[in-house]
Amino acid sequence: MRAIAYLERTRLWSHAVTDALRTWSWFVDHPWHRLWDPTSGCGVMECCPNPPELRWILDVAVAVLPPKDARTLRKQIAVLDEQW
Template identity: 45%
Template sequence: MPRRRPGQVRADLAVRLRCRKNNRKNKLYPINGVSRSTLYAIVRIEETRNYLWAGAVRDSLRRWRSFVHDPAHRLWDPDYPGCIEWLCCGDPRDSRENLEGAMLALPRPAARELRAIVMRLDELY
């Protein structure tokens, strides 16, 4: 039986918790299409930036993705304050601004990886 490569074995292991202020407070939230090193970079900026909270990038990306894929979404009008439904679920404009702030704060390789996902969504919008 062929031997598995050590890198593959390490990739299959559970993600280790490290570099946390409060070990239980800010855990690693998985984001599809993002590498583990980028996830750690996202956790670091969520801990150090006061405009982000634990899981902010994942929540913002999920909200922006659901808004873009919704067939009834409206064009983005900055003068329009939003609809009533956004008050309970969150404004997609705020989500996009959170993503932009995170991409500016991330190191270059991690920002490039997150920006590729967000740019695909922006093209659909």
């Protein structure tokens, strides 16, 4: 949690990783996620998420976490990625 808090404080925003994981989960579970169009949408993460941006946030979080924690997060992300 310390590594994520530092990442959010210095490079992202408060709760960025939690928001990205929650939004990625919602997005891939949503039946219309295959209709995502990068040229449309409002740009608000909770309304019209941008999958590459969400994945970038999650990938950065994995990169800064200690190995054990990174593996745990990677497993959570992999389950969601299979739905994408």
